[in-house]
Structure formats: C-alpha cells, structure tokens
Amino acid sequence: MKTIKSILLALVATLSFTSCTYNKLVEQEEVVAQKWADVQTQYQRRADLIPNLVNTVKGYAAHESETLQAVVEARTKATQITIDPANATPEQIAAFQAAQGEVSQALGRLLAITEAYPDLKANEQFSELQAQLEGTENRIAESRRIYNDAVQTYNVSVRKFPNNIWALIFGFEKKTPFAAEAGAEKAPEVQF
C-alpha cells in the first residue's frame, strides 16, 4: 500500500513538473513566432516602400534602368519567400536571409547612384522616402535583434537539463537565429 502511494506521488510530481516544463517551452516558442512575425512585417514594410522609391528615382534617372530593374527583381524574389517559424529549417532561414540581403545590396547600389543626381537629392519627396527606407532598415535590425534574443532564450530552455528530455519527447527543436551581419546583409549606407 505504502509503495503504491509513493509511486503515485512520484508519478504526479513528475507529471506536474513535465506540464510545467512543457507549458514554458510552448510559451517561449510562441514568443519566437511572434517576434518572427515582427521581423517579416518590417521586411514587408521595406518591400512596400520600394515601388515608390523606384518610381521617384526613375523620374530623375531613367537611364539607370539596370540598377532600378535589379532592385525590382530582388524585391520580387524576396517577397516570394515566406516562412512559417514553427517548422522552418535552418536552410529556409538562410534562404530568406540571402534573398533579403540581395534586396539590401540592390538598394545600396540604387542609393549610391542617386548621389550623382543633385536634383533628385534636393527633391523633398525623395529625401523623405530615403528617411522612411532608413527607418525601416533600422526597424529590421531592431526586430532581428529582438527575434534573436527570443530564439536564444528558447534554445537555452530546450537544451537545459532536464528540459532537454521533455523537449526531445515532445519534439521541441532548436531554432535558428539570424546570422551575424555578413557583408551581404549590411544595410545600405544612406548618405545625405
């Protein structure tokens, strides 16, 4: 009788402990998903700005069509990649990052050629668009930082003992943060 009681007690204790761990992991996974959504919102915001920017530049520098075309193409490619954070593989994240990095590079080149057009630079609408773009790049950097923090918190939970056992049983996997700013991912230098 006594042994049965103690076994039951141990079982209940283990179960409650497990549910606690499980709930914590679920919560942290939700936070990661939410932060990922924020990152995507900011990238989307940048994608939304691009047509306007391209049109404004076109008005002053129509013969730079090659550079303008590159921006549009990179944007199209990047907007096609959407990722569900719940089951994103590291490869998918890398692909997303690479596609957005290409947009950044194309934008950087576009902004570099605008330096040669004083009329364009003096245009208030262009100046404000540029500010919006810069603000969006800042937001992207900030949301990525916050996403990476959330991923780190989650990954630490998943790997810690004894959570790692439950994570294995319930299928919580490590998540991939954004890689550190590589050359391709550098935000375009916006000069005034």
Next chain:
Amino acid sequence: MRKKIVLLLLLGVAHICAFTTLLAATYTPDNLPIPYLQDKTQYVSNPDGILSQTAVDSLNLWLGQMETEHGVQTVLAVVERIKGGETYDFCMALARKYGIGSKEQNSGLVILLSTGDRAYTILTGRGMEGTLPDAICKRIENRQMLPSLREGDWDQAMLNTVRAVKAYIDGDDSLVGSSDFDDDDDIGALIGFCVAMFLGIALIFFAIWLDQRKKAYCPSCHQHKMKKISSYTTTNKRLGIRTHHDTYRCTHCFFTKELHWDEDLNSHNGAAAAGGALGGSFFGAGGRSFGGGFGGSFGGGSFGGGGASGHF
C-alpha cells in the same frame, strides 16, 4: 627659481590638459547626464552649455506640456560630441537604457543634436510612429532644423524642431495625456510626504517622552513621579567617555535612585544629529518642490527604430 618655473609650467600644462578634456567631453549613453531624473520639469540635457538658458527654459516648457497633455515623454540632448558619432545608435541605446515614454502608449521621443559630429536624430517610440512617421520627422528636420543648423544657430534649430514636433503631437487626439491623474499623483505624493514627516516628528517626540517616563519611574511605589535632584559628570579623556551621574527622588514616596549613563565624546549627540538631518531634508525637499518638481521617472516605453537622422 628654475625649479619653480618648471613646476609652474607643468601646472599650466596640466591645467590646459584638464580644460581641453573637459571641453572635448565625448558622451556615451551611459554618461550623458539626464536632468529629468532629478527634476521632472527638466527634459533638456545640455551638458556642454551649447543651448542658451532661455532656449532651454522654452524647450522644457513645451516638452512639459507635451507630457502632461499627451503623455509624450521626451529627452532632448544637445552635445558637442558623442562616442562613435552615430546619433541613431546613441539615441537607441539611450532609449533602451531608460525606457523613455509610458509603457502603455510607448510614447517616448528622443531628439539628439551632436554639433561636433554635425549629426542629428529624432527617434520615435513605437507608439509615436503613427503621429510622427519617419517621413514627417525627416520633413521637420529638413524644414525646421537644417536651415538654422547650417547657420550654427543651435537655439533656433531646436526651438523650431520642438515647436513643429509639438504641433504634430497636439494634432493627434489618440495620445492620451497624463494631466488628469498626474496632478493627483503629485498631490498624493505631497500628502504622503507630509504624513511621513508628521509621523517621523511624532516618533521622535514619543521616544523623548518614553525616555523621560522611564527616568521618572519609581521602583518603590511604581509611579512615574521621580524628579532629578542632582547631577554631575565625570570625564574619561582617554576613552573619550563622559559619564553622567543623575540622582532622582520620588515626589510620592521619597525613594531615591541613581542613573549613570555614558556619553561618547567622539560622536555628536545622536538625537540632535537626527533632528538636524530631518530638518535639513524637510527644507531641502520643500525648497525643491517650490522650484518645480521632484525627480521624474521613465515609464518603460519601447522603441522599434522609427524616426529620422541626418548630417549637416
């Protein structure tokens, strides 16, 4: 003689060094003075004295109205130089460090001008991005700030900027001011302070009364009717102790008792010191409250990176 001259020269050099390092103070988000924390009517950080006092007063007034009427908490800093020279990074680190703006509205605002780096930033909290979108921040900078900056008129640049920012904020009714409950808060704080003050004084009097009562207690007839009839002191200079010998006699049963207590000559009388400190703090606080306000605190607002920066 020569030694003296060398010494004087060295002193002079040391002075010049100290002076130039003082002049070329490079600020980081960690060492930038925030006067708001000491006095919540002071929104402007002007550690290098670049802005005139009149400009600072006007700015503080407007920024104060922005906080009471719309709950927008601002830090405006004008410095000679910042570390790294990147005003956006500086503002972001500052905003993150203090959590400027209310937590509910995320209505924080950071305006920074670094005259030596020739750079400026208006940084908006997450809740301000609708009222002051990046493009509007840029427009304010282009139209209000830049022309004066190019002329080196820092006062006018900041006055124009804050006036324009305030106009946009005044036009947004969705930003809720703290004026209603903030006043109550102030009164509440004042009442709390007075009550604490009163209790503190009452406690001191109570302690004195208790002490007197203990001394007046007669162990023979158990009444509190003993009176001091004589006293003398002996001093031990080596130990730094003065011993008081007091003789009490009961007015009821004429029982006499002697009380001996030591006074430490090396320290001041405790009660008097405490009383003095209390009085001092009372007058100190009172004086400050007439001056305009107690220290402010930041609400914990978050920033997502909105705003606009530029160089001139």
